[in-house]
Amino acid sequence: MWMKGKRHNNELDDETLNRFGGELLRAFEASDAEIDTAAMSPFLYRRIRVRIEAEERRLAEQRGAWIALLAGVKRAVPGAATLAAVALALLMLGPALSQRSPANGVNNEEAPTLMSDVFSFSQDDLIASAAGVETPQSKNAGGTR
Amino acid sequence: MKERIAERSIEKPAEMTDDALVAAARVGDESAFTLLFERHRRLVSRLGYRFFPRRDQVEEIVQESFIKAYFALGDYQGGNEKSFVSWLARIAVRTCYDELRRTQRRGESSIGDLSEEEAAYLSDSLRDLSASGNVEGAAISRDLANKLLARLRPDDRLILALLKLEELSIAEISTLTGWTTAKVKMRSHRAQHGLRRLLRKFL
Numbered sequence: 001m002w003m004k005g006k007r008h009n010n011e012l013d014d015e016t017l018n019r020f021g022g023e024l025l026r027a028f029e030a031s032d033a034e035i036d037t038a039a040m041s042p043f044l045y046r047r048i049r050v051r052i053e054a055e056e057r058r059l060a061e062q063r064g065a066w067i068a069l070l071a072g073v074k075r076a077v078p079g080a081a082t083l084a085a086v087a088l089a090l091l092m093l094g095p096a097l098s099q100r101s102p103a104n105g106v107n108n109e110e111a112p113t114l115m116s117d118v119f120s121f122s123q124d125d126l127i128a129s130a131a132g133v134e135t136p137q138s139k140n141a142g143g144t145r
Numbered sequence: 146m147k148e149r150i151a152e153r154s155i156e157k158p159a160e161m162t163d164d165a166l167v168a169a170a171r172v173g174d175e176s177a178f179t180l181l182f183e184r185h186r187r188l189v190s191r192l193g194y195r196f197f198p199r200r201d202q203v204e205e206i207v208q209e210s211f212i213k214a215y216f217a218l219g220d221y222q223g224g225n226e227k228s229f230v231s232w233l234a235r236i237a238v239r240t241c242y243d244e245l246r247r248t249q250r251r252g253e254s255s256i257g258d259l260s261e262e263e264a265a266y267l268s269d270s271l272r273d274l275s276a277s278g279n280v281e282g283a284a285i286s287r288d289l290a291n292k293l294l295a296r297l298r299p300d301d302r303l304i305l306a307l308l309k310l311e312e313l314s315i316a317e318i319s320t321l322t323g324w325t326t327a328k329v330k331m332r333s334h335r336a337q338h339g340l341r342r343l344l345r346k347f348l
Contacts, residue, residue, distance in 0.1 A: 013345075014341060017340070017341040017344050017345065018337060018340075018341065020271065020344055021305070021309075021337070021340040021341065021344060022309055023285060024285055024290045024293060024294065024340075024344075025290070025294070025305060025306065025309045025310055026309075026310070027285035027286065027287055027289070027290040028195075028198065028287055028290040028291055028294060029194070029195075029310060030191075030194035030198075030203075034194065034200070035187060035190050035191050035194055036187065036190075037200065038190045038193070038194070038200050038203040038204055038207065039186045039187040039189075039190035039191075039207065040186075041200075041204055044186070044204060044207060044208065045179065045182055047208055048182070048208050048211050048212060048215075051208065051212055052212055052215050052216075055212065055216070
């Protein structure tokens with residue numbers, strides 16, 4: 001019984017509050033004069049046009065930047081492709097060329113090293129020099145100083 | 146293409162339908178878009194005032210809506226007499242919704258804005274109303290209404306304005322917002338509940 005009464009009261013409250021909410025929304029409504037004033041604002045369309053033009057410029061610049069980037073890529077592609085082809089050719093032909101060299105009868109002897117007598121130390125010479133013992137070779141080496 | 150524009154220019158612009166003006170604006174006829182603006186700026190302004198109290202805010206909504214419309218002209222698919230109005234209204238409502246959400250994120254309005262006098266007045270009014278039931282006589286200032294409504298979630302506010310002020314059906318709101326009818330129904334129920342809860346705080 002009590003519950004029934006309470007629910008009835010709540011329902012009434014809800015109805016009143018809904019109506020009050022409706023009044024609240026209507027209180028927020030603007031008058032026709034206000035709507036017209038905002039709609040007929042003298043520079044409204046001019047401002048819209050300015051913003052549209054600015055946006056169009058921005059979009060054009062963005063498009064231009066992309067086109068420039070693509071053009072750069074387009075220019076770079078042949079150069080990069082040529083370099084890649086040359087590198088690939090060298091990689092493929094390098095071992096073949098080095099294998100072919102002795103068969104062509106080119107002298108396979110080691111190239112003479114300048115001052116080989118001066119710098120050709122044996123391990124014994126190095127130990128002896130560290131120990132302060134003179135060997136015949138170290139004498140020669142010392143002679144170049 | 147030029148011939149088609151020339152043909153259109155023979156026709157008086159004021160007599161052209163919205164769809165014809167859109168077609169002309171799409172191919173670069175600036176005056177066609179100007180005419181569309183002239184015809185429908187009041188509609189967008191009225192929608193703006195459903196959600197925002199200040200003239201500068203409404204003007205911003207009008208600007209934003211027409212700029213969006215301009216860049217979306219290519220997507221417009223006409224067909225019937227009211228198509229352009231519905232399409233533009235949809236853009237305007239979404240612009241308002243986005244701005245409501247931005248405003249709430251920035252925290253521009255809060256219950257803290259409600260002065261003690263206003264809160265006391267609201268409380269007294271609501272008590273009187275619950276005793277007398279004479280709701281229609283309530284003298285609610287616009288400023289007070291704005292402060293209270295700003296406490297609602299943006300989607301609740303959107304639904305309430307479209308439902309109670311624009312007096313649109315669930316199906317129409319669904320078309321306007323892009324939400325399903327089930328979602329609109331659920332949100333309208335929640336919005337009314339939210340408004341009642343807000344008012345109860347002052348009882």
